[in-house]
Amino acid sequence: MKLFGYWRSSATYRVRIALALKGLDYEYEPINLLKGEQRSEAYLAKNPLALVPALETEDGAIIVQSLAIMEYLEEAFPSPSIFPTDAIGRAKARTIATTLASEAQPFMNLRIQNYLKNEAGLDEAALKQWLNQWPGGAMAAVEKMVAETRGDFCVGDTLTVADCCLVPQWFAAIRFGVDVSGFTQLNEIYERCLKHPAFEKAHPLKQPDAVST
Numbered sequence: 001m002k003l004f005g006y007w008r009s010s011a012t013y014r015v016r017i018a019l020a021l022k023g024l025d026y027e028y029e030p031i032n033l034l035k036g037e038q039r040s041e042a043y044l045a046k047n048p049l050a051l052v053p054a055l056e057t058e059d060g061a062i063i064v065q066s067l068a069i070m071e072y073l074e075e076a077f078p079s080p081s082i083f084p085t086d087a088i089g090r091a092k093a094r095t096i097a098t099t100l101a102s103e104a105q106p107f108m109n110l111r112i113q114n115y116l117k118n119e120a121g122l123d124e125a126a127l128k129q130w131l132n133q134w135p136g137g138a139m140a141a142v143e144k145m146v147a148e149t150r151g152d153f154c155v156g157d158t159l160t161v162a163d164c165c166l167v168p169q170w171f172a173a174i175r176f177g178v179d180v181s182g183f184t185q186l187n188e189i190y191e192r193c194l195k196h197p198a199f200e201k202a203h204p205l206k207q208p209d210a211v212s213t
């Protein structure tokens with residue numbers, strides 16, 4: 001398999017964690033977002049959305065959208081699983097993953113932040129307010145969700161797709177100055193996840209393109 005991604009991309013980071021949890025080997029092809037490589041003709045042929053990640057499977061299929069990629073990995077390589085064993089648990093894990101991937105991350109995406117600064121004229125203070133209102137607001141909801149579902153991790157005591165989404169979202173939130181000080185449950189889970197070897201391997205700073213910007 002080949003993963004097209006970017007070291008600091010939170011959506012790519014999710015998939016790297018899932019691949020590492022499943023112990024899967026893959027090739028990595030960096031797409032430099034700061035150089036606009038996501039908009040190159042070659043990459044657009046893989047993902048017309050001009051977003052990373054994309055996964056090329058062993059059969060040559062291209063899958064985009066990190067949640068769809070993680071669902072594919074689960075179906076193609078079921079063991080070890082990154083989903084809870086019961087239907088309610090799976091639904092809760094998907095709820096948390098979807099909330100982080102759809103209600104938090106898109107509001108802090110590079111192209112959105114560029115638009116807000118360069119087209120809509122937001123200054124640093126207004127941008128920070130935006131980030132705390134939208135990604136921060138969605139994370140506040142997830143803090144409440146995990147209060148009901150958590151054990152050692154987001155849903156129970158086993159790592160799931162929810163944790164694959166939480167850690168990159170937390171990493172991005174810190175990077176962009178979202179106030180996470182009130183999210184004590186998420187912080188505890190984040191710190192525990194970071195100690196796991198799969199999360200260590202998937203960390204942005206461990207990626208080959210980490211210093212190439």
Ligand SMILES: N[C@@H](CCC(=O)N[C@@H](CS)C(=O)NCC(=O)O)C(=O)O
Pocket residue numbers: 008009010011012033038050051052053064065066067101106109110111112
């Ligand atoms: N919903 C997509 C989001 C992908 C996404 O937003 N990727 C960002 C990096 S985390 C990106 O490629 N941004 C490029 C840009 O904004 O131009 C997924 O889950 O895969």
